[in-house]
Amino acid sequence: MEQVQGFVARHGVTLLSEEYLNCKTELLFRCECGKEFETTFDYMKNGSRIKCFVCQPKEGNLFSKGMDTYNKKTHKKFISDFALKQDGEYEILGEYIDCKTGIATKHNCGYVWYPKPDKLLNSENRCPECYSHRNSHLTNDIQKWLDEKSVIYEKEYWFEDCRNQKPLPFDFAVFENDELKMLIEADGQQHFEPFRYIKDLKKREESFRLTRKRDSIKNEYCKKNSIPLLRIPYFDIDNVNEILSNAMLIPSQASENK
Numbered sequence: 001m002e003q004v005q006g007f008v009a010r011h012g013v014t015l016l017s018e019e020y021l022n023c024k025t026e027l028l029f030r031c032e033c034g035k036e037f038e039t040t041f042d043y044m045k046n047g048s049r050i051k052c053f054v055c056q057p058k059e060g061n062l063f064s065k066g067m068d069t070y071n072k073k074t075h076k077k078f079i080s081d082f083a084l085k086q087d088g089e090y091e092i093l094g095e096y097i098d099c100k101t102g103i104a105t106k107h108n109c110g111y112v113w114y115p116k117p118d119k120l121l122n123s124e125n126r127c128p129e130c131y132s133h134r135n136s137h138l139t140n141d142i143q144k145w146l147d148e149k150s151v152i153y154e155k156e157y158w159f160e161d162c163r164n165q166k167p168l169p170f171d172f173a174v175f176e177n178d179e180l181k182m183l184i185e186a187d188g189q190q191h192f193e194p195f196r197y198i199k200d201l202k203k204r205e206e207s208f209r210l211t212r213k214r215d216s217i218k219n220e221y222c223k224k225n226s227i228p229l230l231r232i233p234y235f236d237i238d239n240v241n242e243i244l245s246n247a248m249l250i251p252s253q254a255s256e257n258k
Contacts, residue, residue, distance in 0.1 A: 001015070001020045001178055003154070003157075004020060004027070004041050004044075007041075007044065008029060008044060008050075011032075011050050011051070012031075012032030013029050013030065013031055013032060013050070013051065014029060014030040015027060015028075015029055016028040016029060016030055016036065017029075019178070020041075020152070020175075020178065021152055022152055022153060022154070023040060023041040023042045023154060023155075024040050024041075024042055025040060026038045026039060026040055027039070027040065027041065029052075031051050031052035031054075031055055032051075032055070033051075033052060033054065033055050035052040035054060035055075036052070037051075037052040074096070075095055075096040078092075078096040078117060079092055079096070081121060082117075082120060082121060084166070085120075085121055085166070086166065088108075088165070089107065089108050089210075090105055090106065090107055090108070090120070090127075091105070091106045091108075092104070092105055092106075093105065093106050093112065094114070096117060098117075099116065099117050099118040099121075100116055100117075100118065101116070101117070102114030102115060102116055103115070103116075103117055103120075105120065107126075107127035108203060108206075108207050109127060109203075109207065110203070111127055111128070113127070113128055137237060138186045138188065138232065138234055138237045138240065139171060139186045141237060141240045141241075142171070142172060142184060142186055142232065142240060142244065143155070143172070145240060145241055145244050146172065146174070146244075149244075149248070151174055151248070152174070152175040152176070153172050153173060153174045153175065154172070154173045154175070155171065155172055156169040156170075156171070157169060157170050157172070157173030157183070158170065159221070161221075162217065162218060162221040163217070164210075164213065164214055164217055168214050168217060168218055170183040170184070170185060170218065170229075171184055171185050171186045172184035172185075172186075174248075180227065181228070182227070182228035182229065182230055182247065183218075183222060183227055183228070183229050183230070184229075184230045184231075184232065184244075184247075185215075185218070185229065185230070185231045185232070186232055186234075187215075187231050187232065187233045187234060188234050189234050190207070190208065190211055191211055191212075191215060191233070191234075192233065192234075193208070194207070194208040228247075230243070230244075230247045232244075
């Protein structure tokens with residue numbers, strides 16, 4: 001709820017709903033003009049509905065002005081904004097045109113692809129070479145189980161004070177009675193050994209070191225703040241349902257697996 005309240009407050013909107021189920025459930029808001037409206041947090045975040053139906057058409061989609069700003073921003077401004085959103089994991093190779101035109105981007109594994117700039121800024125597009133296959137399947141399996149069990153959760157949940165250079169997001173945050181119950185991390189192969197797709201040995205070792213460092217920061221943060229952290233490794237993908245069932249029944253046993 002605090003993340004929703006903080007997000008909408010920056011746009012002059014007030015959250016009226018007292019119960020939050022998930023980012024796809026409609027909530028009641030009050031626009032800065034005083035009118036009330038309903039939308040989901042997903043729609044709020046992607047700009048489909050950030051104001052009431054009277055004010056939004058005046059300003060356009062993705063905070064209309066926001067979208068225009070993205071479209072009109074310079075390459076230098078985009079690079080600056082992107083640097084604030086990531087921890088040196090990606091390098092922009094292409095020239096920024098607008099928020100919807102793919103831009104050549106290089107992951108530290110060496111893979112190059114062409115994601116949309118707005119997806120990069122919102123951390124919605126990760127290296128498809130590293131985050132696909134078993135890691136993607138693992139994340140999808142976790143989300144599927146949570147959805148099937150009607151568990152209230154948020155993806156990419158972060159704390160301002162859990163950070164390396166930037167805040168470090170957790171894959172899933174599970175809530176019960178509006179209280180944080182536990183955090184879940186889907187640990188791909190790159191969390192346990194240097195990623196083989198990075199051809200440069202030095203870069204491969206550095207990437208692995210940074211991954212382990214981020215994991216350690218998260219582990220220590222959860223330990224310090226008494227937050228149950230469940231890490232599910234890629235090699236346990238066939239046991240996801242059992243692991244989650246046990247963790248939800250006995251949250252105190254939802255601990256780090258490494």
